[in-house]
Amino acid sequence: xxxxxEPSKVGHEEEPRLxxxxxxxxxxxxxxxxxxxxxxxxxxxxxxxxxxxxVAIKLVQPDxxxxxxxxxxxxxxxxxxxxILFGWLGNAFLAFLYFAIPRLAGRPVMxxxxxxxxxxxxxxxxxxxxxxxxxxxxxxxxxxxxPLEWTEFPLAVNAVTELCLLLxxxxxIAALARKPNDDGFYVSSWYVIGGLVFTLLAFxxxxxxxxxxxGAIGAAFSGLWIHDAVGLYITPMxxxxxxxxxxxxxxxxxxxxxxxxxxFWLLFFAYPLNGTHxxxxxxxxxxxxxxxxxxxxxxxxxxxxxxxxxLMSLRGHAALVWRDVPLRFVWTGVVLYLVVSLQGSxxxxxxxxxxxxxxxxxxGHSHLAMLGFASFMALGAIAHIWDRTAQCQSHAGLxxxxxxxxxGGLLVMVVDLTAxxxxxGELWNSSATWMDSVKASQAxxxxxxxxAVPLLLGFASFLAGMLTQGKSQPSASRDHPHxxxxxxxxxxx
Numbered sequence: 409x410x411x412x413x414e415p416s417k418v419g420h421e422e423e424p425r426l427x428x429x430x431x432x433x434x435x436x437x438x439x440x441x442x443x444x445x446x447x448x449x450x451x452x453x454x455x456x457x458x459x460x461x462x463v464a465i466k467l468v469q470p471d472x473x474x475x476x477x478x479x480x481x482x483x484x485x486x487x488x489x490x491x492i493l494f495g496w497l498g499n500a501f502l503a504f505l506y507f508a509i510p511r512l513a514g515r516p517v518m519x520x521x522x523x524x525x526x527x528x529x530x531x532x533x534x535x536x537x538x539x540x541x542x543x544x545x546x547x548x549x550x551x552x553x554x555p556l557e558w559t560e561f562p563l564a565v566n567a568v569t570e571l572c573l574l575l576x577x578x579x580x581i582a583a584l585a586r587k588p589n590d591d592g593f594y595v596s597s598w599y600v601i602g603g604l605v606f607t608l609l610a611f612x613x614x615x616x617x618x619x620x621x622x623g624a625i626g627a628a629f630s631g632l633w634i635h636d637a638v639g640l641y642i643t644p645m646x647x648x649x650x651x652x653x654x655x656x657x658x659x660x661x662x663x664x665x666x667x668x669x670x671x672f673w674l675l676f677f678a679y680p681l682n683g684t685h686x687x688x689x690x691x692x693x694x695x696x697x698x699x700x701x702x703x704x705x706x707x708x709x710x711x712x713x714x715x716x717x718x719l720m721s722l723r724g725h726a727a728l729v730w731r732d733v734p735l736r737f738v739w740t741g742v743v744l745y746l747v748v749s750l751q752g753s754x755x756x757x758x759x760x761x762x763x764x765x766x767x768x769x770x771x772g773h774s775h776l777a778m779l780g781f782a783s784f785m786a787l788g789a790i791a792h793i794w795d796r797t798a799q800c801q802s803h804a805g806l807x808x809x810x811x812x813x814x815x816g817g818l819l820v821m822v823v824d825l826t827a828x829x830x831x832x833g834e835l836w837n838s839s840a841t842w843m844d845s846v847k848a849s850q851a852x853x854x855x856x857x858x859x860a861v862p863l864l865l866g867f868a869s870f871l872a873g874m875l876t877q878g879k880s881q882p883s884a885s886r887d888h889p890h891x892x893x894x895x896x897x898x899x900x901x
Contacts, residue, residue: 435510439799441523445503446790448531450871452495453783457867459488461860467853478543486553486560487542492778493558493637494569495535500786501645502530505580505600507793508652511901512597513583526575529568538565556630558637559615566615573608580604595668596648602676603644610636610680624691631683631700638777639679639707646745646785647671647714650738653792654721656901657735658728663720667713674710678703685756688765701756708753715746733807734795737788740815744780748773763837768852769829772822779818779863787814787870794874796901806873813866821859828852 463484465472473479506523510516517523538561541551550564559566581604584597614633618626655662662668684692684700719742722729729739751773754760764770787810794802828849835845 435514436516437510437797438506438517438520438523439797441520441527442503442506442793442797443800444527445499445506446793446874447871448527449496449499449503449786449790450867450874452491452499452535454864454867454871456488456491456496457860457864459484459491461857461864463488464853464857464860468850468857477545483542483545483553487539489558490538490542490561491535493642494530494538494561497642497645497778497782497786498530500790502526502576504645504649504786504789504793505576507797508596508648509580509583509600512594512600512652513586515583515586518579518582522575522579526572526579529575530572534561534565534568534572537568538562541565554615554619556615556618557634559611559630559633563616563619566611569615570608570612573604573611577604577608595662595665595672596652598672599644599648599651602672603641603648606636606640606644606676606680610640614683624687627687627690628684628692628696631686632680633683634686635683636680638782639675639682642778642782643675643679646741646782647675649785649789650718650742652901653734653738653788654718657732657792658722658725660721660725663717663723667717671710671714671717674706674713678706678710682707682756685761688756688758688761701758704753704756708750711746711749715742718742733804733811734788734791737784737791737811740811741781741784741788744776744784748776748781751776763833764829767829767832767836768825768849769833772825772829775818775825776822779814780822783814787811790874791870800874801877803873803876806869806876810866810870810873813862813869817859817862817866821856821863824852824855824859828856 462473462479463481466481466484477483506517541562541564542553542560544551546552546562551562554560554562554566561569581601584601610632614630614636618630620626621629651662651668654660681699681703684696685704688697688701690697719739722739729736755764755770755773791802791807794800831848831852832845835848
């Protein structure tokens with residue numbers, strides 16, 4: 409493996425020229441679409457976090473906002489999860505793609521007009537109507553809330569979602585598929601293509617088929633989307649960000665593209681089987697349950713390889729991670745990816761499932777995945793593209809404050825929920841009554857509610873940092889390459 413490369417030769421082991429990162433010409437970037445999706449993402453994040461805060465409050469104050477269908481715990485929880493998945497992360501990934509695809513492909517995205525249609529459909533025909541229908545709780549089959557995790561939006565909204573996924577493929581895959589990327593960043597391109605294609609296929613399997621097929625078979629299909637939403641949409645997009653941002657901001661090549669290819673293929677071969685581990689000890693055939701557990705163990709091995717590859721790319725440069733806020737967001741996402749994935753692999757085993765299934769341990773695990781791994785990657789991507797786009801302004805101090813507020817709130821909440829889950833599991837496996845576990849959980853639920861304060865402040869601080877002109881990042885470079893510190897700093901990546 410090579411060491412630090414010259415600015416004109418940064419990319420992978422063979423060190424071909426990184427034209428877009430070394431100051432070469434960049435294809436037309438739809439900056440207005442990038443900005444629109446980024447701001448929509450942060451607004452959706454704040455709204456979704458408010459939904460989640462109300463859900464947490466209702467656990468300790470059940471009469472809070474009582475008396476209306478829209479304010480029930482179930483409706484608000486669905487609004488929270490769907491808002492995080494589609495409103496926050498969906499828009500954040502789209503913002504990153506509008507920045508990265510012209511650089512990865514060397515050509516612009518398919519169509520600016522298509523981009524605005526996609527923006528309108530995603531936010532005005534999917535997210536907002538989805539929230540409205542969850543609040544209305546109508547009885548009509550096509551407009552009713554679906555009792556399926558991570559896809560509670562009604563079937564009518566799901567049709568718009570599938571159309572949006574198809575348009576995403578047209579908008580972005582067409583540019584990437586014409587020829588391999590010459591700059592050595594093809595790993596990011598592969599993850600983008602894989603994530604868009606698999607999600608287009610997995611979403612209807614998990615959202616529509618369970619509505620048609622009853623019983624345990626339908627549950628098995630719903631498991632496809634419960635986990636594929638994370639593994640085949642969120643994870644590929646987040647890893648595309650990591651494999652893009654780390655080399656660009658450090659000026660170093662990825663440690664091993666051989667390991668990156670192994671990680672890519674293991675993800676897409678093993679992850680589709682994982683969903684059934686949500687149904688261990690059910691009437692689903694035991695061989696299917698064992699296959700899901702085995703696939704979960706394989707994914708733990710895959711994540712170790714991927715994280716090793718990414719962190720080795722940063723070896724010897726801890727100081728750069730410390731002073732570069734976008735890089736620190738992405739680095740933190742990588743570390744949390746390792747933690748949450750190893751936890752998930754262990755959690756899939758029958759021995760641990762017996763104690764933690766249905767407890768708050770699982771809630772802590774899901775927040776570590778979506779608010780930890782995925783959101784830190786997305787925040788790092790937005791901070792990076794804001795730092796590298798002349799039409800955008802950013803305030804490094806506010807984004808640094810946001811990092812510490814979000815990280816602190818997240819870690820306290822995850823530790824709190826994990827402890828609550830262990831207490832609940834112990835009581836459920838004893839002769840104690842159900843209400844004993846509820847009473848024992850109250851203190852933990854109060855801590856969970858209090859964690860909303862630093863999280864909301866952190867999200868607001870990040871949004872303010874996007875709107876405020878301030879001192880740029882030490883490694884920032886907008887329109888021309890320049891150096892900062894001991895490493896070369898590519899100019900246009």
